[in-house]
Amino acid sequence: MKINPRTSQKIAKFIIWLAAILVLVVLFAIITYILAKGIPHLSFGFLTEIPRNMGREGGISSTIVGTLLVTAVAVIIATPFGIGTAVYLTEYTRESRVTRIIRFSAESLAGIPSIVYGLFGFIFFVTYLKLGWSILSGGLTMAIMILPTIIRTSEEAIRTVPNLNREVGYSLGATKWQTITSTVFPSALPGIANGIILSIGRCVAETAAVIMTAGSALRMPTSMFSPTRTMAVHFYILAREGISMENAYSTAAILIILIFLINVVFNMLVNRFVAKGR
Amino acid sequence: MDQQPKIIIKDLNFYYNKKQAIKNLSLDISKNEILAIFGPANSGITTLLRTLNRLSDLTYGARHEGDVLLDGENIYAPDINVTELRRRVGMVFDVPAPLPMSIFDNVAFGPRMSSLINKKSDLSDKVEQSLRMAALWDDVKDRLDTPAMRLSGGQQQRLCIARVLALEPEVILLDRPCSALDPVSTAKIEDSLKRLSEQFTIVIAPHNVQQATRIADNVAFMLMGDLIEHGDAFEVLSNPKDKRTSDYITGRFG
Numbered sequence: 242m243k244i245n246p247r248t249s250q251k252i253a254k255f256i257i258w259l260a261a262i263l264v265l266v267v268l269f270a271i272i273t274y275i276l277a278k279g280i281p282h283l284s285f286g287f288l289t290e291i292p293r294n295m296g297r298e299g300g301i302s303s304t305i306v307g308t309l310l311v312t313a314v315a316v317i318i319a320t321p322f323g324i325g326t327a328v329y330l331t332e333y334t335r336e337s338r339v340t341r342i343i344r345f346s347a348e349s350l351a352g353i354p355s356i357v358y359g360l361f362g363f364i365f366f367v368t369y370l371k372l373g374w375s376i377l378s379g380g381l382t383m384a385i386m387i388l389p390t391i392i393r394t395s396e397e398a399i400r401t402v403p404n405l406n407r408e409v410g411y412s413l414g415a416t417k418w419q420t421i422t423s424t425v426f427p428s429a430l431p432g433i434a435n436g437i438i439l440s441i442g443r444c445v446a447e448t449a450a451v452i453m454t455a456g457s458a459l460r461m462p463t464s465m466f467s468p469t470r471t472m473a474v475h476f477y478i479l480a481r482e483g484i485s486m487e488n489a490y491s492t493a494a495i496l497i498i499l500i501f502l503i504n505v506v507f508n509m510l511v512n513r514f515v516a517k518g519r
Numbered sequence: 520m521d522q523q524p525k526i527i528i529k530d531l532n533f534y535y536n537k538k539q540a541i542k543n544l545s546l547d548i549s550k551n552e553i554l555a556i557f558g559p560a561n562s563g564i565t566t567l568l569r570t571l572n573r574l575s576d577l578t579y580g581a582r583h584e585g586d587v588l589l590d591g592e593n594i595y596a597p598d599i600n601v602t603e604l605r606r607r608v609g610m611v612f613d614v615p616a617p618l619p620m621s622i623f624d625n626v627a628f629g630p631r632m633s634s635l636i637n638k639k640s641d642l643s644d645k646v647e648q649s650l651r652m653a654a655l656w657d658d659v660k661d662r663l664d665t666p667a668m669r670l671s672g673g674q675q676q677r678l679c680i681a682r683v684l685a686l687e688p689e690v691i692l693l694d695r696p697c698s699a700l701d702p703v704s705t706a707k708i709e710d711s712l713k714r715l716s717e718q719f720t721i722v723i724a725p726h727n728v729q730q731a732t733r734i735a736d737n738v739a740f741m742l743m744g745d746l747i748e749h750g751d752a753f754e755v756l757s758n759p760k761d762k763r764t765s766d767y768i769t770g771r772f773g
Contacts, residue, residue, distance in 0.1 A: 335579060409616045412574055413629040414606035414686060423628070427619050515619075 272497060279494025282487045288495070292459045296475060297485045301492050303461040305499070307376065307469030310462060311455055312444040314380025315387060320437060322384075323391025327433075330392075331399040332421055351389035358386045359450030367454055374468040379455025386450060387440035394439065398432025399425060427515070434511040438504055445500055448473045472496045523591060525550040525690065525720045526571065531585035533566055533744075535578065540566040542744040544585075548690075553712065553721045555735035555752065557728060559767065563744040564724045565613075568692045571722065572608040573601055589690070606633055609683030613695040615675030617667035622659050625667045625678055626650060629686040645685055653681035654711045673704025680711065691715070693723040697730065709734050728768055732756055740764045 244252075290300030326347070330340055362382030372378045402425050410420030426433075448471075456468030457478060470478075472492055479489035524547035533541035540563040548554050556564050569575040570587060573594060587594050594604055606629065617625050626646040630636045636645055646663070650656040655677040659670070667678055676696055683691055693712070697705040712721060712734055725731040731738050735752040740761070748755055748764045759765040 405612065405614070405616050406618065408574060408577065408612070409618060410632075411577065412572060412605055412610040412612075413632060413682065414602045415628075415632040416602055419632050423632070424618055 275490060275493045275497060279490035279492070282491045283494065287488075287491060291461055292475070295484055296459065296479050296488055301472065301475060301488075301495065303459055304470050304472045304475040304492070305495070307455070307462055308445055308471040308473070308496075308499070310376045310465075311379040311383060311451065311469065311471055312441055314376060314465070315383030315444045316437060316441060318381065318384040319388045319391055319440065323388050323436075324395050324433060326388075326392045327395035327399055328421060330396050332417070332425070347389040347392045350385075351393065355386060355447055356449040356453075358382055359453035361385075362450060362454035373466065374454065374456030374458070375466045376455060376462055376469050377465045379451050379469070379471075380465075382450055382454040383444045383447060386447070387443055390440050390443065391433075391436050394436025395429070395433045398429040398436070401432065402428040431511055431515055434507065438507050441503055441507075442500060445471070445496065445503075446473055447471070448477045452477075472499070522550060524548055525590065526722075527586075527588040527591075528567075528570075529586045529588070531567075531570065531583065531587065533563070533570060533575070533584075534582045535566075536580040540744050541570070541583075544744075544746045546739060546746060546749060548720060548722060550720055551716055551718070552736045553716045553723065553734055554737045554739060555723050555725045555731035556739045556741055557725050557731050557767075558741040558747075561743075562741040564741050565694050567741070568610070568694050568722060568724060571690070571692055572605045572610055574605070574610065576601070602633065606635075606686045607688055608690045608692060609686050609688035611676070611679050611683055611691065611693040611696045613698050615672050615679060615699065617670070617675050617678055619666070619668060621664050622667045622670070622678060623663040626681050626685050628682060633686075635687070646681075649681040649685040650678075652684050652711070652715065653677045654707055655681055671704075673700050673707065676700060676704065676708060677711065680708070684715075688719065690720045690722065693721065695724050695726045698726040705730070728756065740767065742767070 287300040288305070289302050291303045292301060293299035326343065330343060334340055359382065362378055362385075366372045366378040366381050367374055372381075406424040406428060407420055410424035411417075415423065451471050452474050455471065455474075457470040457474055458468040459470055460467070462469045473496065476489050476492040476496065479485050479492065526546075526548040528544060528546040528548075531541055531544045532539065542563075544567070556567060558564055566575060569578075570583060571589075571594075575581050575583070583595070589604070589608065593599070609629075618628060620628075623646055626649050627642055630642060630645055636642045647656060647660075650659065655674060658674055659678075667675065670678060676699075680691075680693075680696075697708055700708070709730070712723070715721065716736075723734070725735070731752065737750065738752045738755050739749040740747045740755070740759075740763075742763055748759060748761045755764065756768060759768060
C-alpha cells in the first residue's frame with residue numbers, strides 16, 4: 242500500500258506531537274499531584290526544624306543538610322576524576338585497546354543497579370575503611386555511581402568541539418594543556434555541566450545505596466563522619482513504614498523544588514560563563 | 520639580494536600513512552616576500568603550509584623526510600621548541616576561526632599563552648596595534664568586550680590575522696584565507712597583506728589564480744604533491760614554462 246506523501250507527513254506530525262504532549266502531561270501530572278499533596282502541610286518550621294518522633298512531627302532540616310552534603314561530596318570527588326578520564330580518552334590517547342577497555346568499564350559501571358553500589362560502599366567504605374555510616378561513605382559511594390555518567394557526557398562534549406579550535410590553540414603557540422583549557426573547555430563546558438546536573442539529580446534521588454552507606458539517622462550531622470538521612474531516604478521510610486504520608490508528600494515536594502532550584506542556579510552559572518564567548 | 524632565504528625547504532617528502540602528499544620538494548622563501556602557492560585541491564598545499572609550523576605533527580600517521588630550515592635552523596631538529604616555532608610562524612586558517620571569547624581575549628590569546636607580555640597596559644597596546652595592522656581597529660574599538668563570534672565573516676578573518684600579528688611572528692602562513700569571504704572583505708584582507716609584507720614573510724595559498732596575481736611577489740604551482748614551477752609572479756603567471764601550469768592558469772583543468 243502506498244501512502245500519499247502529504248498524508249504520511251500529517252501522520253508523522255501527529256505522532257510526534259502526541260509523543261511530546263504525552264511526556265509533558267505525565268511530567269506535569271506527577272509534579273502537580275505531589276505538590277498539591279505536599280504543599281498544604283508545608284510551613285517555615287518544616288524547613289528549619291529537625292524531625293521529631295521518627296518524622297511524624299517537626300521538620301526535615303537535617304535531611305536537607307544531609308542530602309546537600311552527600312551530593313556535594315559525590316560531585317566534588319567525581320567531577321575531577323570524570324573530566325580527567327574524559328580528557329585522557331579524547332585528548333591524550335588514540336583509539337586503542339586501552340581506551341576501549343576504559344570505555345567498556347565505564348559503560349558497565351553505568352549499568353550496575355544502585356543497590357550493588359550500596360553493597361560495595363557498605364563493605365568497602367563503611368566496614369573495611371571503618372568510615373561507618375557517614376556522609377563521607379555515602380558521598381564516596383555516590384561518587385563512584387555517578388562517575389560513568391560524568392565520563393560519558395564529558396567525553397561526548399569534548400569530542401564535539403571542532404578540531405579547528407585545537408589547531409588554533411596550537412598555531413598560536415599554546416602548549417597542549419593550554420590548548421585544552423583555553424580552547425576546548427570553554428566550548429565543551431555546557432555539555433560537561435549537563436552531565437554534572439544529571440549526576441546531581443541521581444545523587445539527590447538515590448535511596449538504596451544511601452541507606453546502606455550513609456545510614457538513616459535523623460540527627461543534624463556535625464561532621465563528615467556523622468551518619469545522616471537524605472530526603473529521598475526520609476521520604477521512602479515515612480511512606481514505606483506508614484509513619485506519616487503527609488510529611489512524606491511534603492518532603493517529596495521540597496525535594497522536587499530543591500532539584501528544580503539546583504538546575505536553575507547551575508544553568509545560570511554556566512550560561513553566565515558561556516555568554517562571555519557567544 | 521645576498522641575504523640568505525628566510526625559509527629553505529630541502530628535499531621534503533611528506534606522507535599520511537602510505538599516501539604521499541608532498542614529493543621531493545625543494546623551495547626557498549626569501550624574507551619579506553609574498554609567496555603564493557597555488558594549484559588544484561589535494562595538491563599538498565595545505566600540507567606544505569602545515570609543515571612550516573609543524574602543525575602537521577598533530578595529524579595521526581603523518582611522517583616526513585627532508586629538512587625545513589627557518590633562518591638556517593632545522594625546525595625538525597629534536598631540540599627545537601615547537602610552541603616557540605609556532606609563535607614565530609603564525610597561521611591563518613581557511614575558515615574564520617575565532618575562539619569562543621571576546622574580541623580582546625582573542626587577540627590577547629597568543630601573548631598570554633606564551634607570557635610574551637605581562638603588563639596589562641602593554642597587552643592593551645599590543646591588541647590595539649595588532650587590530651590596527653589588520654585594519655580592524657576602527658570596526659571594533661568600541662566593543663572589544665563583545666564575543667568575537669558576533670563579528671561578520673570578513674571581520675572574523677581579519678581578527679584571526681590580528682591574533683597572529685599579536686604573536687610578533689616572522690612568517691605568516693595563510694591557507695586560503697578568503698575562501699569563505701565576499702569580494703569586499705577579500706579586498707580588505709589583500710590590502711592588509713600587502714602592507715604587512717613590509718615587515719613579515721608571507722606564504723599564502725590563494726583561493727584562485729587572480730588572487731595570486733593581485734598580491735604575490737613570487738608564485739609556486741603545485742600539482743599532486745609535486746612542485747611544478749616556481750618563480751616571479753608576473754613571469755610565471757603571464758608566461759608559464761610548464762604546460763601543466765599554463766593549462767591550470769587558463770582553466771583547462773583543475
